[in-house]
Amino acid sequence: MEQQVQEREAEELTLVTRKSCFGLPTACPHSLPVFIYLKLAQIPFRLDFNSIYPDSDQIPYVESGTYVAYNNENDGVIECLKNDGIVDLDSDFHSLPDWVSTKAMISSWLSDAIMYELWVGSDGKSAYEIYYSDLSWPIGKALFLKQVYLVKQRLGITKDNAEQRENKIYKRAKFAYGALSTRLGEQKFLFDDRPSSLDATFLGHALITLYALPESSVLRSRLLEYDNIVRYAETLKLELIESGSSSSGPHFHSVPSSSAPRKGPSSWKSKPKSKSKREKTEEEKTFKKRAKYFLAAQLVAVLLFLSVMGGYDSGDVELDEDDEGFAYD
Amino acid sequence: MDSLLQRMKKGPVSLRVHDVIIKGNTKTKDYIIEAEAEELKSVGSMQELVEASHLVNLKLKALEVFDSVKITLDSGPPELPGTANVIIEVVEAANPLSGQIGAYTKAEARSSTVEGSLKYKNLLGYGDLWDGSLAYGYDHSAEVSAGVYLPRFKGFLSPFTARAYLQSQDWLKFSSYKERSLGLSLGLFSTRHHDLAYNLAWRTLSDPSQMSSRSVRRQLGHNLLSSLKYTFKFNRRDSSMRPMRGFAFASTTQIGGLVPDSRSLRFLRQDFDLRYAVPLGFYRAALNFGISGGFVFPWGNGFLSRPSYLPERLFLGGNISPLTTFGGPTTLWGFKTRGLGPTEPRRQLNDESADPSGVDFVGGDLAVTALADLSFDIPIRWFREKGIHGHAFACAGNVSKLTENAYRDFSIKKFAESLRTSVGVGLVIPTSLFRMELNYCYILKKSDEDRAKSGVWITFSGN
Numbered sequence: 176m177e178q179q180v181q182e183r184e185a186e187e188l189t190l191v192t193r194k195s196c197f198g199l200p201t202a203c204p205h206s207l208p209v210f211i212y213l214k215l216a217q218i219p220f221r222l223d224f225n226s227i228y229p230d231s232d233q234i235p236y237v238e239s240g241t242y243v244a245y246n247n248e249n250d251g252v253i254e255c256l257k258n259d260g261i262v263d264l265d266s267d268f269h270s271l272p273d274w275v276s277t278k279a280m281i282s283s284w285l286s287d288a289i290m291y292e293l294w295v296g297s298d299g300k301s302a303y304e305i306y307y308s309d310l311s312w313p314i315g316k317a318l319f320l321k322q323v324y325l326v327k328q329r330l331g332i333t334k335d336n337a338e339q340r341e342n343k344i345y346k347r348a349k350f351a352y353g354a355l356s357t358r359l360g361e362q363k364f365l366f367d368d369r370p371s372s373l374d375a376t377f378l379g380h381a382l383i384t385l386y387a388l389p390e391s392s393v394l395r396s397r398l399l400e401y402d403n404i405v406r407y408a409e410t411l412k413l414e415l416i417e418s419g420s421s422s423s424g425p426h427f428h429s430v431p432s433s434s435a436p437r438k439g440p441s442s443w444k445s446k447p448k449s450k451s452k453r454e455k456t457e458e459e460k461t462f463k464k465r466a467k468y469f470l471a472a473q474l475v476a477v478l479l480f481l482s483v484m485g486g487y488d489s490g491d492v493e494l495d496e497d498d499e500g501f502a503y504d
Numbered sequence: 505m506d507s508l509l510q511r512m513k514k515g516p517v518s519l520r521v522h523d524v525i526i527k528g529n530t531k532t533k534d535y536i537i538e539a540e541a542e543e544l545k546s547v548g549s550m551q552e553l554v555e556a557s558h559l560v561n562l563k564l565k566a567l568e569v570f571d572s573v574k575i576t577l578d579s580g581p582p583e584l585p586g587t588a589n590v591i592i593e594v595v596e597a598a599n600p601l602s603g604q605i606g607a608y609t610k611a612e613a614r615s616s617t618v619e620g621s622l623k624y625k626n627l628l629g630y631g632d633l634w635d636g637s638l639a640y641g642y643d644h645s646a647e648v649s650a651g652v653y654l655p656r657f658k659g660f661l662s663p664f665t666a667r668a669y670l671q672s673q674d675w676l677k678f679s680s681y682k683e684r685s686l687g688l689s690l691g692l693f694s695t696r697h698h699d700l701a702y703n704l705a706w707r708t709l710s711d712p713s714q715m716s717s718r719s720v721r722r723q724l725g726h727n728l729l730s731s732l733k734y735t736f737k738f739n740r741r742d743s744s745m746r747p748m749r750g751f752a753f754a755s756t757t758q759i760g761g762l763v764p765d766s767r768s769l770r771f772l773r774q775d776f777d778l779r780y781a782v783p784l785g786f787y788r789a790a791l792n793f794g795i796s797g798g799f800v801f802p803w804g805n806g807f808l809s810r811p812s813y814l815p816e817r818l819f820l821g822g823n824i825s826p827l828t829t830f831g832g833p834t835t836l837w838g839f840k841t842r843g844l845g846p847t848e849p850r851r852q853l854n855d856e857s858a859d860p861s862g863v864d865f866v867g868g869d870l871a872v873t874a875l876a877d878l879s880f881d882i883p884i885r886w887f888r889e890k891g892i893h894g895h896a897f898a899c900a901g902n903v904s905k906l907t908e909n910a911y912r913d914f915s916i917k918k919f920a921e922s923l924r925t926s927v928g929v930g931l932v933i934p935t936s937l938f939r940m941e942l943n944y945c946y947i948l949k950k951s952d953e954d955r956a957k958s959g960v961w962i963t964f965s966g967n
Contacts, residue, residue: 181908185718227725233714238721241852241861245714259854311728311767314706318726475940475962482935483890 185240188213188220192235193305195224197387200416202305204289206235208372208379209252213237214415215370216262226309230318237261253372264371271366277358278373280351285380287330288348292384292394294326296341301387349397356401363410374411381408516549522580522587528594531629532569537592539656540564544590553577553588564594567655568633569626571595600625607938607966617641617966631655642823642964643841644674665691678842679864680716680850681724683815684708699735704728707769709814717848717864723814728768731760735831744830745939746879746893746932747781748790754831760816766804769813773800775832788893789880794826796833797872802907812907817867820844820903821955825941826875827897828965833873836901837963838926838945842867843955845903863953870919873901879932891934897943900925925949926956939965 190213192206200222201207213220225234232247237256244255257263268274293302299319306322307315327333332340355377358365364374381398385408388395399405521544526537540563543556557575564573572595580587605620621637633653640646651667666688673683687705694700709724716724734757741750754777761770775798782791798818802810821843822835829835836844842865850861879895881888902923906914930943941963950956 191721223722225722225725227727229726231710231724233711233724236721238718241717241849242854243714243721243851248714309767310726311763311765314726314728317706478937479933479935479940482937483892483933 184221188218188237188239189223190220190235190237191223191225193224193229194226194309196304196308197301199382199386201235202301202383202387203235204286204293204379204383205246207383208376209235209237209246211378211411211415212253212256212264212372212375213262215375216264218262229306229310230322253375257372264369264375265373267369268366268371268373273358274366274373277355277365280354281373281376281380284347284351285377288344288351288394289380289383290326291330291341291344292388292392294323295330295332296394297389297392299323301389305387345393345397348394352398352401352404356404359403359407361403363407378408378411381405382412516551518548519550519553519586519588521545521547521553521590522584523589525589525591526594527591529596531596531626532594532631533629536567536629536631536656537564537594540567541590541592553590557590560592564592567631569597569631571597597625600627607964617645617647630657641673644677645671646673647671662694663691665694667691675842676711676713679720679814679866680713681709681711681720681814684710685729687729697737699733699737701733701735702731703733704730707815715851715861717850717866719811719848719866720814720864723811727813728763728765729760730763730768731758732762733758741779741781745828745934746790746891747779747792748788748879749781749783751778751780752830753778756831758816760813761804769816770804770807771800771802771813771816773816774798777831777833779830784878784880787881787883789878792827792875792877792879794875794877795873796831797870798832799870799906801869808907808911809909810907812869814867817869818845818871818903819865819867820871820873820901823961823963824965825939825963826873826899827877828939833871833901836873836875836899836924836926837897837928837943838947838956838958838961839924839950840955840957844901844924844951845871846905847953865955868903869906870914871901871903872919873899875899882931893932894930895932895941896927896929898925898927922951923949924951924954924956926958928961930961941965 190206190209192201192210193203194201196202199207200210201224210222220237225231228234233245235246235252237244237252242259244252244259244261246252249255249258257265265274293299293305302322303315303319307319310318330340330344355365362368364370365377366373381404384392384395384398385405524538524541524544526534529537541560543559544553547553547556557577561573561575564570574593576591576593578589578591580589601622601624603620603622605618607618617639618641619637619639621635624634626632627634631654634651635653636648636650638646638648647669649667649669649671651665654664657664667690668688669685671685671687675681675683685705685707687703687707689701689703689705692700692702705728707727707729709720709727711720711724735754736756737752737754739750739752741747741752744752754775756773756775758771758773760772761768775796777794777796779792779794781793784790800812800816800818801807802812804810818833819842820833820836821839822841824835826835826837844865845868846866847863848866850864852861875897876899877895877897879893881893887893900923902919904914904919925948926945927948928943928945930941933940933942941961943961943963944959945961946958947956
């Protein structure tokens with residue numbers, strides 16, 4: 176009975192993210208866009224959390240039965256879902272002139288800005304709450320310090336250029352907000368009044384900036400200057416997150432892993448080449464394994480010869496009766 | 505001298521020790537040697553004194569920090585008749601550094617390890633032994649550690665050990681995860697029968713292959729392990745490599761989560777092992793029986809529906825002989841490492857030409873194994889001289905899941921019906937470095953997904 180319940184749970188589409196906090200279903204900048212994307216596509220899914228692996232780039236991931244889409248494969252979970260034919264909100268937008276530049280702006284400037292603000296810009300409390308609050312203190316602290324160091328390295332921040340880099344990051348974020356505010360205007364979504372993956376990514380960024388960052392945050396105050404973005408964020412938050420929380424619908428969209436899903440051109444592989452390549456490496460593997468066993472057998476034979484021919488030690492403990500002097504006067 | 509020996513033959517010659525004089529120790533603290541020589545103060549006769557001196561000599565040698573120990577008995581001050589002085593002369597180790605390489609099979613390990621270590625004796629003069637070691641296990645595990653052994657630490661009754669280690673273990677092939685631990689273990693109390701140790705570790709589970717099954721994926725991450733382990737061992741067998749008579753019992757209890765922090769790993773694990781050997785009289789034959797079992801369970805809020813921690817679960821199978829591992833259920837003849845028990849399907853890639861990924865062995869919460877082994881000498885003199893003997897064996901075992909409410913579906917009947925069994929015969933070749941078994945195993949009963957094969961098996965166990 177319990178096993179059946181668990182098996183059913185495993186077949187449902189499940190999104191695993193970092194934990195929920197600050198009133199958001201998840202406050203991790205990589206995870207929230209995926210959540211919003213699935214909500215925009217109106218796909219029912221379960222939400223599960225992994226709060227003990229803050230330094231993993233595999234999270235968030237989407238799973239259903241034996242199918243898994245990790246965030247560190249194929250440019251992210253959203254791209255994986257597109258390529259595997261599960262959901263694609265962007266099919267009509269690729270041809271638009273601004274699409275690529277807007278995408279590049281969000282995924283570089285805004286992504287850098289939120290990363291900087293969470294780990295370096297603000298006091299780090301928000302990042303600690305999102306990533307490390309469920310880990311025991313010594314581990315959480317050590318991983319937090321390690322991550323701060325890595326972020327500084329990634330953003331090229333050193334002691335000498337810290338202030339300059341900070342100004343550059345905030346300036347670029349402001350430009351991006353301005354451009355996106357103009358693009359948005361009074362529409363409901365960024366492009367053509369229809370939801371797209373860029374809405375998911377930008378909305379994720381905006382919600383985290385508004386709700387998870389402290390009030391003293393510079394990035395947050397920059398974003399608050401654009402009323403239409405704030406309205407956009409709050410309206411969609413109400414619609415997607417607060418009404419009808421991620422509870423299950425009457426039916427679940429289970430990903431057919433056995434039947435062939437629609438594949439985009441990017442995932443076509445040249446089959447004959449890959450097959451012969453794999454056969455070759457299989458042969459090499461078998462050969463290497465056999466060579467390893469042969470060498471191991473030789474070594475064992477030598478050791479055996481030396482120790483058996485050398486004599487067998489029964490392993491008894493012997494007490495040695497040695498120097499004990501008796502002196503009597 | 506002759507008259508003294510005559511008197512000693514007739515009966516106890518009453519004597520007491522006036523003073524214990526210690527010579528030759530430049531670095532070693534006096535109280536360390538005095539503590540080992542406690543018996544001398546309470547002797548009442550010459551015979552007792554001789555016996556006690558012999559014992560003290562052995563104890564001081566066992567500290568491993570002296571090159572030689574000489575105990576001389578002298579008469580006491582002339583104004584106090586019937587007293588004696590004991591003079592202990594020690595020569596401290598000239599070369600404090602020593603190294604060794606060996607093959608071992610630890611109780612918790614599923615395979616043998618080759619270990620090389622460097623020891624430094626008596627750095628601080630407390631009889632302390634410092635060592636650094638590197639160990640590599642056959643099951644893709646590696647460990648680098650440093651430790652200290654203090655025979656007398658601030659009045660503790662038993663020796664105190666502390667060890668800091670960095671260990672990594674690769675289970676990708678069997679369960680799609682890698683384990684890395686950075687920790688400190690303290691041996692608090694250790695006597696012949698009892699052992700109490702505390703372990704504090706930072707354990708990380710990761711999956712670089714990204715092919716793990718669902719329940720393994722859920723457990724990837726960092727955890728703080730703070731546990732106390734108590735072992736009780738009672739061994740009345742004549743030998744642990746080829747037991748022919750006697751019985752032995754071991755029980756290990758481990759409680760994790762002993763910090764007030766509810767985020768650390770909370771679990772309870774109990775293992776037990778019972779062995780019995782009966783000699784049969786002909787060809788030095790002996791029948792060995794053994795039964796061992798274990799269970800693991802999380803504790804704390806909602807423990808019934810939570811999963812147990814993956815590395816602490818019970819796994820059966822491995823390339824060591826079940827006869828030599830004593831402490832809990834570990835292996836069965838004929839079954840590969842982690843080769844039996846609950847499984848879960850791995851991730852399937854969305855590529856039609858990809859081979860099926862197989863399954864992960866995720867271990868269980870309850871395991872039981874039983875074995876019966878008949879060992880006998882081979883009637884050829886050359887084999888007998890080398891200690892090579894034959895054996896015929898049979899074993900059975902099973903692993904089952906109980907956590908995450910699976911205990912509701914559990915029944916002893918189903919557990920017994922799905923017992924895996926195997927039988928076989930073989931040759932045992934003991935050497936000074938390791939013990940090798942060359943067996944032919946026949947699997948009588950196994951489950952479809954088990955990794956077991958009937959055929960020739962070679963197992964190695966460390967001494």
